[in-house]
Amino acid sequence: MxxxxxxxxxxxGKALHSLGRAFISFFTQFYQDIKEGDVWVRLxxxxxxxxxxxxxxxxxxxxxxxxxxxxxxxxxLALLPSLRKFGTLGTVKRAAVFNSVTMKxxxxxxxxxxxxxxxxxxxxxxxxxxxxxxxxxxxxxxxxQVLQESGKHVNRFTDDIRELFNQKFxxxxxxxxxxxxxxxxxxxxxxxxxxxxxxxxxxxMVPTNLFTWVGIDxxxxxxxxxxxxxFAYSFGKVLSWTLLWALLATFSTFIFGILLAMFINNRxxxxxxxxxxxxxxxxxxxxxxSLLLVRNFFANTxxxxxxxxxxxxTDFLKQIGLLSQNYAYIPFLTDPNWAKAMILLINLWIGxxxxxxxxxxxxxxxxxxxxESARIDGANAFQSFRKITMPYILFVTGPFLIGSxxxxxxxxxxxxxxxxxxxxxxxxxxANSNAQEIDLLITWLYRLTQNFYNFKMASVLGILIFIIxxxxxxxxxxxxxxxxREERFQ
Numbered sequence: 001m002x003x004x005x006x007x008x009x010x011x012x013g014k015a016l017h018s019l020g021r022a023f024i025s026f027f028t029q030f031y032q033d034i035k036e037g038d039v040w041v042r043l044x045x046x047x048x049x050x051x052x053x054x055x056x057x058x059x060x061x062x063x064x065x066x067x068x069x070x071x072x073x074x075x076x077l078a079l080l081p082s083l084r085k086f087g088t089l090g091t092v093k094r095a096a097v098f099n100s101v102t103m104k105x106x107x108x109x110x111x112x113x114x115x116x117x118x119x120x121x122x123x124x125x126x127x128x129x130x131x132x133x134x135x136x137x138x139x140x141x142x143x144x145q146v147l148q149e150s151g152k153h154v155n156r157f158t159d160d161i162r163e164l165f166n167q168k169f170x171x172x173x174x175x176x177x178x179x180x181x182x183x184x185x186x187x188x189x190x191x192x193x194x195x196x197x198x199x200x201x202x203x204x205m206v207p208t209n210l211f212t213w214v215g216i217d218x219x220x221x222x223x224x225x226x227x228x229x230x231f232a233y234s235f236g237k238v239l240s241w242t243l244l245w246a247l248l249a250t251f252s253t254f255i256f257g258i259l260l261a262m263f264i265n266n267r268x269x270x271x272x273x274x275x276x277x278x279x280x281x282x283x284x285x286x287x288x289x290s291l292l293l294v295r296n297f298f299a300n301t302x303x304x305x306x307x308x309x310x311x312x313x314t315d316f317l318k319q320i321g322l323l324s325q326n327y328a329y330i331p332f333l334t335d336p337n338w339a340k341a342m343i344l345l346i347n348l349w350i351g352x353x354x355x356x357x358x359x360x361x362x363x364x365x366x367x368x369x370x371x372e373s374a375r376i377d378g379a380n381a382f383q384s385f386r387k388i389t390m391p392y393i394l395f396v397t398g399p400f401l402i403g404s405x406x407x408x409x410x411x412x413x414x415x416x417x418x419x420x421x422x423x424x425x426x427x428x429x430x431a432n433s434n435a436q437e438i439d440l441l442i443t444w445l446y447r448l449t450q451n452f453y454n455f456k457m458a459s460v461l462g463i464l465i466f467i468i469x470x471x472x473x474x475x476x477x478x479x480x481x482x483x484x485r486e487e488r489f490q
Contacts (some may be wrong), residue, residue: 038145
């Protein structure tokens with residue numbers, strides 16, 4: 001490459017270029033440390049604590065040596081067997097073998113595919129961590145050599161401990177949370193992603209059966225439409241409804257929340273505290289309680305349908321063609337079109353109070369001189385709202401809107417609690433893929449795992465949900481922080 005700078009196109013290209021440079025710099029420094037290091041530094045390639053022992057740092061050398069010994073003993077015993085079988089995820093199925101001595105059926109030493117997958121991934125991560133620690137440890141030992149040769153003070157173990165509670169206290173505080181993120185977030189995510197490339201479903205349930213790698217076949221299945229495989233049809237239907245739901249649910253609650261906050265905060269509105277209290281009570285009630293109650297209210301034999309029948313609304317809807325003559329009730333939550341409309345309306349009851357409170361705080365913080373200047377210049381109430389109030393609200397709530405859109409894509413509660421055991425799909429193509437008309441991607445994923453044990457396709461959906469949310473969030477935030485929006489309100 002001759003030291004030439006690689007061209008980078010866009011943010012992704014720049015990120016990859018920076019990552020490549022950091023990778024090269026990391027191992028270039030490693031080579032320099034070996035080349036310029038003394039015998040203690042080079043011994044640290046084999047025995048991690050050698051360099052510390054050579055500089056009289058006995059406690060640190062002993063600690064590093066114990067850590068190395070633990071890894072080198074623990075790894076072959078607990079992780080290496082799974083890593084060896086990682087390529088096949090196991091070959092020995094579970095079976096009961098008759099023991100002629102004990103006269104009993106005994107389970108053989110079978111392979112557990114999921115455990116092999118989990119511990120195989122952990123084994124790979126441990127290798128990566130050990131390599132990084134190996135390189136960083138060598139660099140630390142080399143730095144001790146430089147300090148000693150220049151006559152500078154070399155920290156003792158007590159100095160390092162004291163530093164961890166002073167200059168490097170942030171590292172001490174973040175150590176345990178970082179470990180928790182790795183154990184309970186990163187590793188489960190890697191397992192979930194890996195399952196998408198296997199045939200793990202109800203016909204390959206562990207521990208009775210084995211599953212194995214299938215490459216990108218599951219991704220091909222998601223975009224396949226045939227007489228028996230209808231995932232492409234279902235994915236298109238569910239994805240379009242998910243995006244439409246996220247858009248309508250986000251902006252309907254946003255707009256009506258703004259209007260409600262403005263009405264309550266209007267100077268002519270009386271009993272403002274009372275109105276705020278009423279809406280805050282709806283927030284205080286747990287969401288799942290409200291949704292389950294509303295589901296019962298709007299059931300086919302619920303109180304709302306009873307009232308609609310008694311006042312003649314059901315017959316009126318039949319007369320104007322909004323309701324089929326075959327129905328003796330309004331299918332609020334059992335017909336696809338009615339159910340989607342009701343879900344959006346019920347979501348307003350759930351979401352508007354939050355926006356009302358947020359916007360109330362924003363309205364109280366709009367600089368009064370801006371509104372007063374607009375009034376003096378002859379602007380009416382609508383013009384002040386369009387030019388001052390609304391831009392200010394959008395500026396402050398921009399990140400919240402982005403978060404609301406992505407959370408609505410994954411809004412499991414509203415869809416599932418309102419329609420579970422109530423809605424039954426009549427579309428056979430959707431039913432073939434275990435989907436329903438009112439499903440979001442997240443509820444379809446849940447149904448695939450909990451009801452049909454199709455873990456492989458659920459993992460594929462999980463990956464796609466992450467990609468959709470990540471792409472939208474990155475794009476929206478880049479647009480949000482672009483320009484001088486912040487300076488306009490300073």
